[in-house]
Amino acid sequence: MTLVSARELVSAAATAGTGIGAFNVIHLETAEGLVRASALAQLPVILQISQNCADYHGGLEPIALSTLAAARRAETPVAVHLDHAERPELVDEAVSLGFGSVMFDGGALPYDENVALTAEVAARARAAGVYVEGELGEVGGKDGAHAPGVRTDPGEARAFVAATGVDALAVAVGSSHAMTDRTASLDLDLIARLRAALRGAAADGTDVPLVLHGSSGVADAVIADAVRAGMTKVNVSTHLNGFFTRAVREVLAADERLVDSRKYLAPARAALADEAARMLRLFALLPSENPAPVAEVPGTAATSTRNDDR
Numbered sequence: 001m002t003l004v005s006a007r008e009l010v011s012a013a014a015t016a017g018t019g020i021g022a023f024n025v026i027h028l029e030t031a032e033g034l035v036r037a038s039a040l041a042q043l044p045v046i047l048q049i050s051q052n053c054a055d056y057h058g059g060l061e062p063i064a065l066s067t068l069a070a071a072r073r074a075e076t077p078v079a080v081h082l083d084h085a086e087r088p089e090l091v092d093e094a095v096s097l098g099f100g101s102v103m104f105d106g107g108a109l110p111y112d113e114n115v116a117l118t119a120e121v122a123a124r125a126r127a128a129g130v131y132v133e134g135e136l137g138e139v140g141g142k143d144g145a146h147a148p149g150v151r152t153d154p155g156e157a158r159a160f161v162a163a164t165g166v167d168a169l170a171v172a173v174g175s176s177h178a179m180t181d182r183t184a185s186l187d188l189d190l191i192a193r194l195r196a197a198l199r200g201a202a203a204d205g206t207d208v209p210l211v212l213h214g215s216s217g218v219a220d221a222v223i224a225d226a227v228r229a230g231m232t233k234v235n236v237s238t239h240l241n242g243f244f245t246r247a248v249r250e251v252l253a254a255d256e257r258l259v260d261s262r263k264y265l266a267p268a269r270a271a272l273a274d275e276a277a278r279m280l281r282l283f284a285l286l287p288s289e290n291p292a293p294v295a296e297v298p299g300t301a302a303t304s305t306r307n308d309d310r
Contacts, residue, residue: 003071005100006079007131009044010168010233014209019227019283022046022081022211023276024237025063026053030244031070033269035078037276043284044077045276046101048235049094050084060090064097081133083235088121095128103170107135111156119164126165133211133233136160137172151190154197161201161208168233169198170211173226186212186222188229195230209233216240220282227283234283240272247271 006022013020025031025047038045047067054060064080071078082094082102091102104121106114114136122132137152152171161169171194174186191210198208209232215223216239223234251264258264281288 003068003074003098003100004044004077004079005131006046006081006233007101007167009046009077009079010131010209012044013284014207014232017228018285019223019232019234020044020046021276021280021283022048022083022233022235023240023279024048024050024053024083024235025067026056026237026241026244027063028066028070029265029269030240030272031067033244033272034276035070035074035076036269036273037280038074038076038078040273040277041280041284042076043280044079045280046079046081046233047071048081048083048237050082051086051090051105052084054090060093061097064094064099068098088117091121091125095125095130099130101131101133103133103135105135107137107170111160115160115163118160118166122165126167131168132166133168133170134160134164134166135170135213151187152194154190154193157194158197158201161198165203166208167202168209168211170213170235173212173231186218186226188225191226191229191231211235224282224285227285236276236279239279240276243275244268244272 009020023034023045025034031047034045034047049060049063049067053063057063068080071080079101080099082091082099084103084105085091085094086105088104091104094102102125104118106118109117118134122134125132136157137150150172152173157169157171173190173194194210198210200206201208210230211233212226212231213235215234215236218226227234245268247268248264251267252258278288
């Protein structure tokens with residue numbers, strides 16, 4: 001399969017009433033593991049690169065080019081998406097590098113500023129044929145941002161879409177970034193009301209899909225219920241980081257003399273792939289071939305709690 005746009009994958013999932021997994025890339029092994037997960041599940045996947053990830057690599061281009069290359073070699077449909085960009089120039093760079101979709105994150109701004117800046121960024125991206133995700137009602141856990149009780153108002157959501165022209169909308173419904181236990185409670189009634197509010201809300205009269213951030217802290221059954229209630233794109237990072245890191249620790253604990261990083265990164269990549277494949281089936285509302293994973297071991301999630309932690 002060739003590289004596809006998140007537009008195709010999100011639209012297909014929304015039409016089918018299922019969810020699509022959007023998983024964060026940290027480094028090349030993550031990207032390779034997520035492509036493998038898509039092949040294992042025989043389902044499409046969205047690979048996300050955040051502003052935080054780009055900064056870690058000293059710029060967007062190195063990690064973007066390697067991730068795009070991994071996606072182009074995939075056997076299944078794979079999209080590459082810019083996640084949580086707070087700098088407009090990073091969105092412009094992603095568009096120039098060949099990303100098919102971007103997220104501009106103005107969720108921490110006052111409403112009027114969020115609308116104005118999101119509309120400006122979205123107009124440039126959409127002119128290049130790029131799918132745009134916005135955020136309204138910032139999801140908790142990013143750099144300690146806001147109280148967890150924030151919720152997105154359905155009427156405000158429709159007005160925000162009309163004013164900005166975004167194609168998909170990340171909403172606050174009870175989840176929080178960077179959680180390492182799966183105890184978050186989602187407001188399923190609010191999800192259904194948001195979904196209803198965004199029917200026909202796009203400029204072309206089509207529905208605007210909902211995006212769930214902070215999904216690592218949400219139990220399997222609750223995520224499935226959220227998809228049934230109207231959630232389409234489901235973002236995950238911290239949960240998968242935990243599987244990767246735990247596998248590294250297990251290998252190193254078994255052989256303290258090991259120095260070849262390939263010997264512990266390969267099992268970690270495989271562990272991430274297996275769990276991501278299971279989650280893809282969960283989001284697609286398909287029976288899982290594997291039991292639900294054990295609870296995260298404390299400390300196995302990535303140490304950063306910035307923008308790419310879900």
